[in-house]
Amino acid sequence: MRATVIHGAGDVRVEQVPDPVLREPTDALVRVSLTCICGSDLWPYKSMDHDAAGRRIGHEFVGIVEETGSEVTGVQPGDLVVSPFTWSDGECEFCRESLHTSCVHGGLWGQPGSDGAQGEAVRVPFADGTLVKLPVEPDDKLLPALLTLADVFPTGHHAAVSAGVRPGHTVAVVGDGAVGLSGVLAASRLGAERIIVMGRHTERTDLAREYGATDVVPERGDEAVERVRELTKGQGAHSVLECVGTGESLSTALRLARGGGNVGYVGVPQDGEGVDVRTMFMRNVGLRGGVCPARAYIDELMPDVLSGRFDPSRVFDHTTGLSGVPDGYRAMADRKSLKVLVRP
Amino acid sequence: MRATVIHGAGDVRVEQVPDPVLREPTDALVRVSLTCICGSDLWPYKSMDHDAAGRRIGHEFVGIVEETGSEVTGVQPGDLVVSPFTWSDGECEFCRESLHTSCVHGGLWGQPGSDGAQGEAVRVPFADGTLVKLPVEPDDKLLPALLTLADVFPTGHHAAVSAGVRPGHTVAVVGDGAVGLSGVLAASRLGAERIIVMGRHTERTDLAREYGATDVVPERGDEAVERVRELTKGQGAHSVLECVGTGESLSTALRLARGGGNVGYVGVPQDGEGVDVRTMFMRNVGLRGGVCPARAYIDELMPDVLSGRFDPSRVFDHTTGLSGVPDGYRAMADRKSLKVLVRP
Numbered sequence: 001m002r003a004t005v006i007h008g009a010g011d012v013r014v015e016q017v018p019d020p021v022l023r024e025p026t027d028a029l030v031r032v033s034l035t036c037i038c039g040s041d042l043w044p045y046k047s048m049d050h051d052a053a054g055r056r057i058g059h060e061f062v063g064i065v066e067e068t069g070s071e072v073t074g075v076q077p078g079d080l081v082v083s084p085f086t087w088s089d090g091e092c093e094f095c096r097e098s099l100h101t102s103c104v105h106g107g108l109w110g111q112p113g114s115d116g117a118q119g120e121a122v123r124v125p126f127a128d129g130t131l132v133k134l135p136v137e138p139d140d141k142l143l144p145a146l147l148t149l150a151d152v153f154p155t156g157h158h159a160a161v162s163a164g165v166r167p168g169h170t171v172a173v174v175g176d177g178a179v180g181l182s183g184v185l186a187a188s189r190l191g192a193e194r195i196i197v198m199g200r201h202t203e204r205t206d207l208a209r210e211y212g213a214t215d216v217v218p219e220r221g222d223e224a225v226e227r228v229r230e231l232t233k234g235q236g237a238h239s240v241l242e243c244v245g246t247g248e249s250l251s252t253a254l255r256l257a258r259g260g261g262n263v264g265y266v267g268v269p270q271d272g273e274g275v276d277v278r279t280m281f282m283r284n285v286g287l288r289g290g291v292c293p294a295r296a297y298i299d300e301l302m303p304d305v306l307s308g309r310f311d312p313s314r315v316f317d318h319t320t321g322l323s324g325v326p327d328g329y330r331a332m333a334d335r336k337s338l339k340v341l342v343r344p
Numbered sequence: 345m346r347a348t349v350i351h352g353a354g355d356v357r358v359e360q361v362p363d364p365v366l367r368e369p370t371d372a373l374v375r376v377s378l379t380c381i382c383g384s385d386l387w388p389y390k391s392m393d394h395d396a397a398g399r400r401i402g403h404e405f406v407g408i409v410e411e412t413g414s415e416v417t418g419v420q421p422g423d424l425v426v427s428p429f430t431w432s433d434g435e436c437e438f439c440r441e442s443l444h445t446s447c448v449h450g451g452l453w454g455q456p457g458s459d460g461a462q463g464e465a466v467r468v469p470f471a472d473g474t475l476v477k478l479p480v481e482p483d484d485k486l487l488p489a490l491l492t493l494a495d496v497f498p499t500g501h502h503a504a505v506s507a508g509v510r511p512g513h514t515v516a517v518v519g520d521g522a523v524g525l526s527g528v529l530a531a532s533r534l535g536a537e538r539i540i541v542m543g544r545h546t547e548r549t550d551l552a553r554e555y556g557a558t559d560v561v562p563e564r565g566d567e568a569v570e571r572v573r574e575l576t577k578g579q580g581a582h583s584v585l586e587c588v589g590t591g592e593s594l595s596t597a598l599r600l601a602r603g604g605g606n607v608g609y610v611g612v613p614q615d616g617e618g619v620d621v622r623t624m625f626m627r628n629v630g631l632r633g634g635v636c637p638a639r640a641y642i643d644e645l646m647p648d649v650l651s652g653r654f655d656p657s658r659v660f661d662h663t664t665g666l667s668g669v670p671d672g673y674r675a676m677a678d679r680k681s682l683k684v685l686v687r688p
């Protein structure tokens with residue numbers, strides 16, 4: 001089959017790879033209907049050392065179950081499913097606590113020995129613990145919105161939950177990428193009264209406003225902190241969503257928080273910088289978040305996607321086939337595209 | 345009157361200072377019955393630059409109200425009171441949210457223009473928002489235990505609350521000082537099933553065991569992390585209380601936490617080190633805490649002190665008069681004393 005392989009910074013190729021086969025009785029094979037490119041895929045795209053053998057990549061997909069192992073009971077061939085961006089056994093202590101990303105048998109698509117999602121098919125370990133059936137037809141127009149349940153919408157939601165967003169709260173969102181915009185949508189869904197998004201790209205901040213942002217702050221660093229203080233009686237935001245992953249953005253996020261407030265961070269940390277507890281101590285600012293246990297949130301978020309009450313698919317601004325994936329990476333890295341949808 | 349003044353590292357003196365007088369109609373004057381030396385007083389004692397004029401110091405006291413301003417209604421002359429280590433107006437948005445340390449009119453004993461607690465008397469700003477009446481006689485044997493409500497017991501409690509301690513939890517406590525031991529007591533009070541204290545001073549770890557610790561880990565750094573993992577099925581602790589304040593202890597605390605766990609930190613941060621979100625991200629470890637809003641916790645903790653159910657006064661292992669304060673600092677700095685009680 002064909003799948004996306006990354007060989008180093010700027011070097012993404014669509015190649016012939018071995019067809020996946022069932023290896024364990026708990027596996028399922030899924031034919032990919034829709035996948036996409038994630039902001040976190042851009043980190044290796046920007047910095048990975050050359051690797052002649054290459055690494056499979058992509059971790060978001062919706063597809064149709066093609067074959068199941070003998071122990072799989074939750075899904076069967078023909079089922080339309082969405083997969084969170086990590087697999088999990090669904091049974092361990094962490095899965096039972098809704099922290100599927102800490103599953104003792106868990107893993108991430110594209111890690112050595114696994115398939116990446118940006119391909120024609122995927123072998124899914126622990127299919128029962130991982131896959132979630134979608135109650136629509138494979139050609140349903142909601143499919144791109146349901147694909148966001150794999151990662152970007154739950155990740156925005158995880159930032160909002162980690163930041164303790166509650167009805168009536170003032171929320172600041174650092175990052176105007178697809179995760180940041182999903183964070184705006186999630187904060188709005190959770191009842192935030194005021195949502196301040198930090199961004200300077202009009203097409204993104206316009207979507208942020210449609211998703212519920214009430215204020216846009218184009219400034220950065222000290223000026224952004226000052227501007228948000230002005231907007232919040234000098235106090236800062238109850239909840240701050242950090243959706244970038246650099247030390248600079250994390251440092252800004254911590255300074256945007258109100259006394260007793262929380263920063264929910266979901267940007268994959270690119271450096272160890274940004275957190276000086278001396279800036280948090282006197283104000284009791286908390287820091288929570290991390291890799292999103294998407295599997296735990298899908299059940300909660302899916303009804304609002306199915307009903308059309310929230311449309312998280314608007315972060316997709318380009319659609320391509322598998323052969324267009326390398327161009328998609330380039331467009332996202334150049335910030336010409338927000339998030340690229342792929343129909344293999 | 346006489347009061348303690350710090351002139352620099354290692355230079356604490358008891359001097360004649362002006363008697364306090366009412367300045368604002370919301371002030372009260374309190375004659376100090378009991379005060380003590382805090383671990384956080386040791387930071388300036390170890391590192392403060394020489395200051396010829398000196399700074400007043402001490403922030404924990406129980407005393408008798410001597411005089412009140414015209415607008416004070418909550419306390420009157422003759423009342424026995426405890427003061428949290430910060431004053432607060434009791435009326436602002438933050439006070440109403442139980443974050444009295446962020447009070448818009450708040451301050452810390454010993455800051456310029458205020459009295460320190462290690463003296464004969466204190467002018468208390470915003471007496472109604474700050475002082476809490478004690479329903480015992482001034483010679484009650486519980487007075488030292490009630491004095492701990494000023495700081496050390498609520499601060500241990502704040503670490504436990506910030507770390508999300510719940511019944512059945514496994515808790516690790518970094519720091520065997522008075523705050524760490526109070527954290528052990530607070531975690532026990534909140535129903536922790538297992539409490540692992542990091543420490544190597546037998547007299548301290550013995551008290552920790554009496555306060556509810558189930559395990560003592562004398563190792564530090566990597567070895568401590570390994571040892572705690574061994575004790576917790578390889579997982580780490582649900583809640584970690586960081587009661588030291590150095591980058592090293594904070595880094596250790598973050599590594600002791602279980603996936604999805606929380607570190608509650610209350611050690612005054614001495615450097616900006618210790619937090620690398622890359623070590624927290626994959627495991628969703630949260631960090632909360634900061635300066636303890638003691639005023640918010642006094643009402644909750646006092647009944648358990650009055651009933652004798654918990655005795656937080658056992659952290660006091662030496663008692664002195666005001667003239668013994670300089671020796672008290674030395675004894676605590678040399679770790680010959682855990683916490684010194686002062687009867688001015």
